[in-house]
Amino acid sequence: MIIGVPKEIKTNENRVALTPGGAMELTKRGHKVYMQKSAGFGSGFDDQAYKEAGAEILDSIEEVYAIAEMIIKVKEPIEQEYNLIKEDQLIFTYFHFASSRPLTEAMLRQKSICLAYETVELPDRSLPLLIPMSEVAGRMAIQEGAKHLEKPLKGRGILLGGVPGVAPGKVLVLGGGIVGTQAAKMAAGLGAQVTILDINLNRLRQLADIMPPNVITMYSSEYNIRKLIKHHDLIVGAVLIPGAKAPSLIKRDMLKTMKPGTVLVDVAVDQGGCMETTRPTTHLDPVYIIDDIVHYSVANMPGAVPYTSTIALTNATLPYALKLADQGWKKACQEQDALRKGLNVVQGKIVYQGVSDAFDLPFNPVENVLN
Numbered sequence: 001m002i003i004g005v006p007k008e009i010k011t012n013e014n015r016v017a018l019t020p021g022g023a024m025e026l027t028k029r030g031h032k033v034y035m036q037k038s039a040g041f042g043s044g045f046d047d048q049a050y051k052e053a054g055a056e057i058l059d060s061i062e063e064v065y066a067i068a069e070m071i072i073k074v075k076e077p078i079e080q081e082y083n084l085i086k087e088d089q090l091i092f093t094y095f096h097f098a099s100s101r102p103l104t105e106a107m108l109r110q111k112s113i114c115l116a117y118e119t120v121e122l123p124d125r126s127l128p129l130l131i132p133m134s135e136v137a138g139r140m141a142i143q144e145g146a147k148h149l150e151k152p153l154k155g156r157g158i159l160l161g162g163v164p165g166v167a168p169g170k171v172l173v174l175g176g177g178i179v180g181t182q183a184a185k186m187a188a189g190l191g192a193q194v195t196i197l198d199i200n201l202n203r204l205r206q207l208a209d210i211m212p213p214n215v216i217t218m219y220s221s222e223y224n225i226r227k228l229i230k231h232h233d234l235i236v237g238a239v240l241i242p243g244a245k246a247p248s249l250i251k252r253d254m255l256k257t258m259k260p261g262t263v264l265v266d267v268a269v270d271q272g273g274c275m276e277t278t279r280p281t282t283h284l285d286p287v288y289i290i291d292d293i294v295h296y297s298v299a300n301m302p303g304a305v306p307y308t309s310t311i312a313l314t315n316a317t318l319p320y321a322l323k324l325a326d327q328g329w330k331k332a333c334q335e336q337d338a339l340r341k342g343l344n345v346v347q348g349k350i351v352y353q354g355v356s357d358a359f360d361l362p363f364n365p366v367e368n369v370l371n
Helices: 020-027 047-052 061-067 101-110 131-148 178-189 201-210 222-228 252-257 267-271 306-327 329-335 353-359
Strands: 002-005 032-036 056-058 070-072 090-093 113-116 170-174 193-198 215-219 234-237 263-266 287-290 293-296 343-346
Touching: 002 061, 020 032, 020 047, 020 306, 032 047, 032 061, 047 056, 056 061, 070 306, 090 306, 101 343, 101 353, 113 329, 131 178, 131 234, 131 263, 131 267, 131 293, 131 306, 170 178, 178 193, 178 234, 193 201, 193 222, 201 215, 215 222, 222 252, 234 267, 263 267, 306 329
Parallel strands: 002 032, 002 070, 032 056, 070 090, 090 113, 170 193, 170 234, 193 215, 234 263, 263 293
Antiparallel strands: 113 343, 287 293
16 A cells, blocks of 8 residues: 655644654555655654655645545645545545534545544443543643643742642543543642542542542532632643543633632543633643633644654554555454544545534444445
8 A cells, every 4th residue: 555644734743653763664565655755853853864764755735645545634624635546545644523613524525534543432332442542632731731720821839849838739631541540640649639530430449549649539510610610720722532422521610719829730622621611721821711720722732742642652553554454444443442442534425423413413324335
């Protein structure tokens, strides 16, 4: 198969979809890998490293899209890329369709095969291609939240860990999944007082068993959220419904009950955000303030630590990319249920229920496009 890896062009996105090691695994199986010139620079991988791994370098993004049967990316295509995508071309990347109708409609028009990292799902309901970036984003949520609690950045002036004689800061984590768990671990490690909310009692029991004493768990309800936000300094939104829009848990009117300078970090921004006042921001301009509450909602948080993120992502995606390249998308998805669940849009049809529901567009069972 001919595989293309374009340079990411989303603002401040320094990750690349494939390491030189990943390129070598594909080329030694007889596949052709074409990298756009300097695609790996932001992650610390130069063109020579890809050449030594057997890949070829193309000068432009247009050349990469034109030659490839499968495009492997990190972030969803943005408007400049829409018309570069060919009919029946396989695009393997994070899409987060439910948060963008224009993207969904564009991919329907292009009649491409859109296989979304974030909805590839194992029998235990885990999301193997979302986990590594969720781990990065969860840890970064605390790193960035702690920074923006500083007074020069309009935060409350709180040191999360406190010092002897001064109580530590309080962190509220909405959601006990991968992001929430990693955020809680980081916050607890800094010495903060941490509360995790979730609606899954079994998950809360697991977290109660594995977390240190400065982490407590509570059942998530609007009543509990409204009570807790009044007293917490950093609130992390870490709620995920695979392939669907995130539920809005922090309402606009709740901001007025928080202490001025409270920081909200909404990691669910890729899926529309779990806070009503969330809007996507960038690493260049990461925050905005509403009712004296600092909002941090960068839509590609792991892009700020691209070396770590790129290696972690390739570790997870490469086995699936190899299967797709070896067998073709249709046979690979017929044989592997996890990959089949990654199909969102196929040849002008929505085949993932969450995307259909988000925009009230026609749904087509995935089996119809695989037969």
